[in-house]
Amino acid sequence: MDRLARLAAAHGVATSYSPAPGQSVDVPDRTVVAVLAALGVDASTPEAVRQALDDHDRAAATRLLPPTLVLRTGQEHPLAGPLAVPAGTVLRVDTEDGAPGRGLGPGLPSGVHTLRAQAPDGRTARAALIVAPERLPQPEHRTHGLMVQLYSLLSERSWGMGDLADLTDLATWAARTAGAGFVQLNPLHAAVPAPPGEATDPSPYRPSSRRFADPVHLRVEDVPEYAYLTGTERGRMDRLTERAAALRDGVLRKDAHIDRDAVWALKLDALEILRTVPLSPGRRAEYCAFLSRHGSALEDHALWNVLAELHGPDWRTWPSGLDDPRSPRARRARTRHLDRLDFHCWLAWLTDEQLARAQQAARGAGMPLGLVHDLALGVHPSGSDAWAQQDALAAGMSIGAPPDAFNAAGQGWGLPPWRPDALAATGYRPYRELLRGLLGHAGALRIDHVMGHFRQWWVPEGRPPAEGTYVRYDAQAMLGVLSLEAHRAGAVVIGEDLGTVEDGVREELARRGVLGTSVLWFERDYGGGGRPLPPDRWRQGCLATATTHDLPSTAARLSGDHVELHHRLGLLDGPLRAARTADAAERADWLTVFARLGLLPGGHGDEEARVRAVYRFLAATPACLVGVWLPDGVGDRRPQNVPGTSLEYPNWRLPLADGSGRPLPLEELLASPRLHGLLTALRDELTAHPPPRRPGARPEGRGG
Numbered sequence: 001m002d003r004l005a006r007l008a009a010a011h012g013v014a015t016s017y018s019p020a021p022g023q024s025v026d027v028p029d030r031t032v033v034a035v036l037a038a039l040g041v042d043a044s045t046p047e048a049v050r051q052a053l054d055d056h057d058r059a060a061a062t063r064l065l066p067p068t069l070v071l072r073t074g075q076e077h078p079l080a081g082p083l084a085v086p087a088g089t090v091l092r093v094d095t096e097d098g099a100p101g102r103g104l105g106p107g108l109p110s111g112v113h114t115l116r117a118q119a120p121d122g123r124t125a126r127a128a129l130i131v132a133p134e135r136l137p138q139p140e141h142r143t144h145g146l147m148v149q150l151y152s153l154l155s156e157r158s159w160g161m162g163d164l165a166d167l168t169d170l171a172t173w174a175a176r177t178a179g180a181g182f183v184q185l186n187p188l189h190a191a192v193p194a195p196p197g198e199a200t201d202p203s204p205y206r207p208s209s210r211r212f213a214d215p216v217h218l219r220v221e222d223v224p225e226y227a228y229l230t231g232t233e234r235g236r237m238d239r240l241t242e243r244a245a246a247l248r249d250g251v252l253r254k255d256a257h258i259d260r261d262a263v264w265a266l267k268l269d270a271l272e273i274l275r276t277v278p279l280s281p282g283r284r285a286e287y288c289a290f291l292s293r294h295g296s297a298l299e300d301h302a303l304w305n306v307l308a309e310l311h312g313p314d315w316r317t318w319p320s321g322l323d324d325p326r327s328p329r330a331r332r333a334r335t336r337h338l339d340r341l342d343f344h345c346w347l348a349w350l351t352d353e354q355l356a357r358a359q360q361a362a363r364g365a366g367m368p369l370g371l372v373h374d375l376a377l378g379v380h381p382s383g384s385d386a387w388a389q390q391d392a393l394a395a396g397m398s399i400g401a402p403p404d405a406f407n408a409a410g411q412g413w414g415l416p417p418w419r420p421d422a423l424a425a426t427g428y429r430p431y432r433e434l435l436r437g438l439l440g441h442a443g444a445l446r447i448d449h450v451m452g453h454f455r456q457w458w459v460p461e462g463r464p465p466a467e468g469t470y471v472r473y474d475a476q477a478m479l480g481v482l483s484l485e486a487h488r489a490g491a492v493v494i495g496e497d498l499g500t501v502e503d504g505v506r507e508e509l510a511r512r513g514v515l516g517t518s519v520l521w522f523e524r525d526y527g528g529g530g531r532p533l534p535p536d537r538w539r540q541g542c543l544a545t546a547t548t549h550d551l552p553s554t555a556a557r558l559s560g561d562h563v564e565l566h567h568r569l570g571l572l573d574g575p576l577r578a579a580r581t582a583d584a585a586e587r588a589d590w591l592t593v594f595a596r597l598g599l600l601p602g603g604h605g606d607e608e609a610r611v612r613a614v615y616r617f618l619a620a621t622p623a624c625l626v627g628v629w630l631p632d633g634v635g636d637r638r639p640q641n642v643p644g645t646s647l648e649y650p651n652w653r654l655p656l657a658d659g660s661g662r663p664l665p666l667e668e669l670l671a672s673p674r675l676h677g678l679l680t681a682l683r684d685e686l687t688a689h690p691p692p693r694r695p696g697a698r699p700e701g702r703g704g
Contacts, residue, residue: 003049008032010056011039012420012472014455019404027469034460035469038394039421064089064117064125067424070480072134074106088120093129104129110484112427128427130477132484136493136513138541139624142691143181143368144682146174148630149204149549149640150185150217151258152656155666158219159244160251160263164354165219166666167371168361173670175365178679183362184372184446184627186549188355190214190301192383193313194261202260202652203641205376205448206414208313208383211437212301213355215347216263220270222357223350225277233273240270252663257653271350275343290349297433299334300325300388302344306337314382325388352441359441369443369492375434377449378415392422392430396461399452403466404500410457410465417456420473428481435482439489446543450495450514453478454505479512494543494625498522516542518623520614521557521586532593535620540691544623546614546632549640553629555659556637558587558610565639569648593617607635607659608674612681619685628682633675635659 005015013035016026033043042048064085085091092101096111104115108131115129153162153170167183174180189207191214194200207214220226221241229237244266251258279287291298303325304315311318321329334341355371362370378399379385386393393416400412423431438445454475459468486493495514497506506516516539523533538544546554552562563583567576591610594600597620599613611632618626631638635658641651655663669675 003046003053004029004032004043007041007043007049007053007056008036010053011036011041013039014470014472017402017470019402025402028467031460031463031467031469034463035394035397035458035471038397038458038460039419039471062123064119064123065115065127068128068130068427068474068477069115070130070132070474070477071108072480073108073110073131074134085117086119086121090118092116110487112432112484130427130480130484132480133487134483134512136483136486137490138513139181139492140368141181142624142686144619144626144628144686145180145182145184145367145369145372146170146178146630147184147545147627148186148656149652150188151204151260151652152640152654153630153666153669154248154251154258154655154663156248157221158248158666159266160247161216161258161260162666163219164217164351164358165222168354168358169666170670171358171362171367171370172365175362175367177670178676179366179683180679181367182369182372182444182625183367184444184543185374187374187376187448188213188217189376189379190384191216191260192380193264193305193308195312195314200261201380202258204374204652206378206380207376207385208304208380209301209385210376210379211297211385211434212348213351215271215351216260216267218267218271218347218351218354220267220274222354223271223274224283225274225279228277229273233276237270237273240266240273251655252665254657254660254662256655256663257650258655260653271347272343275346287346287349290352291345294348294437297388298345298348299341301348301384302341303330303334303337304384304387305344306340307333309340310337315387316382323387324390355441359443363443367443371442372444372446372494373438373442374446375438375448377452378413378417381414381416386416389430392419392426393417394419394458397458398461400457400459400465400468401500402457402468402470410459410468412459412465412468417458417471418473420471424474424477428477431478431481432485435485436488439485439491442489442491444492444494445486446494446496446517447482447514448496450497450509451501451505453482454502454508475508479508479514482514483512498548510539510541513541515625517548518542518544518621519548519551520544520546520590520618521551532589534593535597535617536622538621538623540622540624542623543625543627544618544621545627545629546618547629550643552639553636554611554614554632555607555635556639558607558614559637560584560587561637562639565642569642569645571642571644590614608677611635612678615678615682616685619682620689622691624691626682626686628679630669631656633678634664634669634672635674637661 008015013032014027015032016024018024036043041052043052091104093104094100094114096113110131110133113129115127117125150167151161153166155166158166171183174183187204190209190212191200192208247262250256307322315323321327324330359371397417398412399415399417401410403410453473455470455472457468458471459465493514495509495516497516518538524530525533556562560583563579566572572579591604594613594617599616636656637659638654640654642649657663
């Protein structure tokens with residue numbers, strides 16, 4: 001192994017990868033050098049490589065402790081083998097509750113502690129010691145729930161897109177009427193605001209911040225101070241609500257799209273009016289407690305929003321000094337714009353309140369889980385988190401995917417990755433705090449691309465995705481942090497493990513209690529001819545679904561409409577006729593299975609009967625969670641997102657609609673006989689197929 005390869009291996013950077021069994025692709029040296037540079041390692045010349053290797057070997061030889069250690073609750077003494085310390089070294093643990101100096105052993109409580117070491121030669125060291133339960137919390141009972149993109153769920157009271165009051169209504173209805181156990185959402189993370197004269201990126205998977213929810217989801221009328229508006233301010237608010245009604249009515253017309261920027265412009269005006277109403281003493285105390293709880297992270301986020309209003313939403317173009325949140329100029333800005341900074345903190349508090357109310361309503365109505373929030377893989381490079389956490393993110397890098405059978409060019413998603421060395425150096429604080437915030441008002445968390453806990457594909461800025469490479473993360477540390485925070489919140493974790501997955505990853509996730517994601521159309525017996533996988537061979541530890549936000553709706557899949565859409569968008573790899581033939585064969589495979597299992601009485605039936613058969617099949621599997629894509633309940637044929645498109649398709653902007661494309665307000669949706677029929681059929685099938693009592697679960701699900 002040459003020196004560059006040795007240096008790369010020492011820092012978890014791959015110099016080759018295997019896109020398929022029996023294949024190996026070498027990573028260009030320039031990619032390896034660029035990735036090492038993003039990790040703070042100079043490999044630009046042979047001399048630099050030699051020096052970096054010497055520095056690494058010297059540090060490894062003299063280091064008493066790594067920056068972070070992760071133990072499982074009850075685990076025996078960890079410092080053995082490669083982590084051995086010199087004989088006579090004294091090890092003491094200061095636990096997170098403030099108790100100092102206890103010994104290191106299996107009786108340590110779970111938490112984030114400090115390990116101190118003193119060697120006989122006088123050397124000392126300290127490390128973060130994370131003690132986490134072996135397995136994550138599991139669902140107490142098998143249950144079903146709804147999956148929805150919140151923005152698409154307009155009611156007759158919302159302001160042009162779905163909001164947190166709509167979510168509260170949906171969750172309460174779903175629990176009381178349909179016996180649902182959860183509502184799974186798109187990421188509600190704070191978005192990057194639109195640059196002047198431009199439209200914002202509507203994707204919920206490229207947020208400004210994953211640590212705070214977006215106030216665009218607020219129901220303005222539900223802010224308590226709304227009731228105390230009088231005089232001129234009440235008149236201004238009434239005019240805004242009239243404009244909001246017109247905006248909503250426009251979106252509910254056929255072929256209309258959600259305009260998130262227009263919604264936010266109205267809500268921002270309304271919230272600035274509400275800000276003039278003083279908080280009551282009790283509400284002021286609650287607000288101060290929120291500020292104290294979130295501390296500098298909230299202040300950074302609020303300041304980024306203030307500076308984005310003044311200088312545009314890309315901190316990389318701001319005046320000198322403001323690009324560093326710890327600079328003297330940034331500190332002066334905090335003081336100079338204190339009132340506006342407080343306004344943005346107040347917005348975060350209001351949003352947190354309404355999120356809490358939605359989860360309380362869901363649980364109060366009988367949902368065992370309630371809200372299932374979605375954690376996006378990364379953040380927008382110009383946004384709040386990328387500005388405030390520059391020391392934890394790899395500058396000049398983007399997360400993506402290598403070339404594969406589904407995308408010959410590979411993918412670059414424009415999201416800066418975590419630096420694994422920076423995470424370890426801080427005891428994984430950025431990830432711990434992120435999880436804690438998301439799990440505060442959730443019964444479960446879906447993690448997008450959960451395989452990123454093991455490795456991620458880094459693409460140097462300006463290079464094609466094919467010229468990236470894998471960077472390894474400490475999966476045991478990442479999963480340990482996940483387990484600790486999930487236990488503290490009492491929350492279930494669902495991993496999106498579709499697509500190309502490294503050998504052993506699904507097995508390890510299953511062992512740790514992370515539920516997988518199984519999508520009907522991808523569950524086939526790949527070792528036995530590729531036939532549809534019988535329901536009794538599905539894994540138990542998963543969320544079983546018919547589709548996702550990136551895939552066709554079930555009605556579109558069963559009719560072949562998705563093939564026609566991809567043809568119109570220029571996304572087919574081959575001739576339309578061949579695509580139609582292959583799709584028809586796949587569809588026939590599944591319909592034959594449904595008929596054989598008695599899920600399609602009287603033949604193949606109409607579309608509504610076939611959609612019901614899909615969900616009855618899911619209920620016949622042992623999956624502990626079954627998710628119903630809410631648009632499937634009314635025959636909506638349009639996907640919410642078509643990967644590989646931007647301007648060609650209105651991604652993330654479609655209101656929920658019926659099979660003809662007519663938008664349905666929440667009130668009409670929940671009165672739909674078709675939706676009621678689907679949920680009743682699903683509940684009946686779940687009752688007929690109680691969960692099996694068998695140890696373990698098949699972890700080898702296949703993704704698309």
